[in-house]
Amino acid sequence: MNTLRKIALALVIVGAINWGLIGLFRFDLVAAIFGGQTAGLSRLIYTLVGLSGLICLSYFFDRETVDEKEDYTSPIQDERTAIRPNYGTEFAEDPDLDHAFNPSRDAYDKEEE
Template sequence: MSTLRKIALALTIIGALNWGLIGLFRFDLVAAIFGGQTAGLSRLIYTLVGLSGLICLSYFFDRETAGAGANERRNTQTTVGQPNYGTEFAEDPDLDLAYNPSRDEYEKKEEE
C-alpha cells in the first residue's frame, strides 16, 4: 500500500468518525478543534477528507485489494489430487549438536 493511500485511508477514517459524532451527538469535532465550520483550517480538513474519499474509491477497482484474502487466493495453486511434497523430502538439520555440544567429544572417543 502506497503512502498516499495510507494517508487517504487515515483521513477517510477521521472523516467517518467525525460524521459518526455528528450523527450521534450533534458534535462536529473538526469544527470544535479548528474554530467552526467556516474557519479556513476546518474547510481545509473537510476538503482533504473529501479528496481522501475519492482516492479510497480506487480500492473498489483495484485487483490487489479487492476483497479479503485476495492475495492469498491469487498465490495459491489449485492442484486437486496432487499433494505437494515440496518440503517433505528435505534434509532435517542435526539439532542434537545444538542441544548437546558434548556429542562431538563422545563421537571422537568412539572413533578412537
C-alpha cells in the same frame, strides 16, 4: 503511491468518526478543534477528507498485486490459483463418491470377492 493511499484511508476514517459524532451527538469534532465550520483550517480538513474519499474509491476497482498478497498469510499463491473450500466435516467420514460416479467399479469389486 502506497503511502498516499494509507494517508487517504486515515483521513477517510477521521471523516467517518466525525460524521458518526455529528449523527449521534450533533458534535462536529473538526469544527470544535479548528475553530468552527467556516474557519479556513476546518474547510481544508473537510476538503482533504473529501479528496481522500475519492482516492479510496480506487480500492473498489484495484486488483491486488502479487507483492501485496505476499504481505498477508493468505493461501493464494498466484492469480491462477483460487481458495478451494473444504467441504469435509469433523463429525463423519467423507462419503465414497468414487462409487457414485464410476458404476463400472462394481465389476472390479465382484471379481476381488
